[in-house]
Amino acid sequence: MADAHGPTVVIGLGRFGSAIALELTRQGAEVLAIDGSDRTVQALSSELSQVVTADCTDVETLRQLGVGDARHALVAIGDHLEDSILVTSLLVDLGIPDIWARATSAHHGRILERLGAHHVVFPEQEMGQRVAHLVSGNVLDYLRIDGDFALAKLHPPHEIINVPLSRSEIRSKHGVTVVAVKQGDDAFTYATNETVVGRDDVILAVGHSDDIEHLVGDA
Template identity: 65%
Template sequence: MADAREPVVVIGLGRFGTALALELAERGHEVLAVDRSDARVQALSGQLTQVVAADSTDIDALRQLGVQDFYRAVVAIGSELEPSILTTSLLVELEIEDIWAKAVSDHHGRILRRIGAHHVVFPEHEMGERVAHLLSGQLLDYMPIDTDFALAKIRPPHSAVGVPLAESRLRSRHGVTAVAVKREDGSFTYAGQDTVLSHDDTILIVGREADIERLVTRS
């Protein structure tokens, strides 16, 4: 198993790849950032310690960079399908053990999985889904966790205010579980069966997306 701070190769320095590489570096990871554009590489040369202009569809170029020695790699190329797919297939050939790849469509994602990507992410779709939920005005924050499952930050529904969570029956009545609560001007703490909520509290709930939507619509 890889260490949590294992070095990471990020290939493709568009908006998603750049943000990812910088965030990983900020969190203490050693990052090798690769893009075929000299301009993108030059723009990041002062922010990342290892940023290289190279053709990721050339396996010899990847070998010269030592990509085969990394445990984890991210293919952040999205708009151009052929380089995305070919780069991912070369990482599989180099026997990278943990490959993450960005997809821009379901079809693209299926191909990436078929050729060996271990994780496929849809950043634009996921962000669009999150913003759509927030624009409804009922949610304070929203994050998909898995297919049809999410974490949401909401105000407590009226039926859950003034009684212990065990008596509010959020799970049995609405199919969601309150996992944390934040008091006004306070910070989040774990919610227990004896926790009593007030109207000014903020709670984190987990559950199926449809159940969360039904709950906030009724609240």
């Protein structure tokens, strides 16, 4: 989300927003962080170079802060639905070319998309899905990508062990592609048709979420 040609504005410095602002700063991005709470701003003032207290539901305040010059903006407000919607609409009016917005429900997300948010994220839902897969014990890590696409880190299902991937028919049977393999303490390497996966190896598999679910169940 960071871009060297302009600042990134983060509005709302709860756990999610502050984590994003701090990580962008760590990566060397120029960040303008804004929250309505003096206490929150003061707590982050030693870690963020540009963090201010302001009412972001007022378009003139946003203009005075230079928000309209931003190339990227994240609306991380989660607890106040009306503020989230209003701030997102103001950013659209200011013509910011890349707007990210946090949603707390599918209905909230649809509203943000219709207002003009370019990216809508569901951090609680996505983290819940990830943890659920980890708790199940069949997957080592899980990441949903772009709606119904997912990437899973797991031990290989029995049917692909000790045969070249081209002969395992994992794509034709499961609709899933193994993109990388980790053997023992070695680093991950790209998988090829000739790659042979061992029982104790770890694979990265990508595919539609339902297909990944079936593969995980067979692992």
